[in-house]
Amino acid sequence: MVDELVLLLHALLMRHRALSIENSQLMEQLRLLVCERATLLRQVRPPSCPVPFPETFSGESSRLPEFIVQTASYMLVNENRFCNDAMKVAFLISLLTGEAEEWVVPYIEMDSPILGDYRAFLDEMKQCFGWDDDEEDDDDDEEEEDDY
Numbered sequence: 001m002v003d004e005l006v007l008l009l010h011a012l013l014m015r016h017r018a019l020s021i022e023n024s025q026l027m028e029q030l031r032l033l034v035c036e037r038a039t040l041l042r043q044v045r046p047p048s049c050p051v052p053f054p055e056t057f058s059g060e061s062s063r064l065p066e067f068i069v070q071t072a073s074y075m076l077v078n079e080n081r082f083c084n085d086a087m088k089v090a091f092l093i094s095l096l097t098g099e100a101e102e103w104v105v106p107y108i109e110m111d112s113p114i115l116g117d118y119r120a121f122l123d124e125m126k127q128c129f130g131w132d133d134d135e136e137d138d139d140d141d142e143e144e145e146d147d148y
Helices: 002-043 061-077 085-094 098-109 118-128 133-147
Strands: none
Touching (some): 085 118, 098 118
16 A cells, blocks of 8 residues: 555656646746747837827816817727727726816716716716807807898
């Protein structure tokens, strides 16, 4: 019985040694592949985006239309990255600073449904930071009346 256990222990030790050697070889191959990948990535240049990366938004009402146009344009030319509303909202949130960033924190804390609804999120931003679509419509109506 003891001889059988010694033989089994010896076999296990041999197997362990073989697996350790194999593991070391695989780790070396992995290290070489990672180095090769890094070299290849340095050689490949991503295509330049025709639309510049949007500037951050800190809550100035006068900059809100510009911010929305910049982000919408950027997402449009990179539509494969922004495949759903949640991704679009997350992108907008990542560009908020200052007062605008403070404004969004409660929505995140309560896991608000607007975090997954791009249009609703934009509407909330417009309401909070003073962009009233109705005002623009009223101005257009007045101009049309003046034309008569």
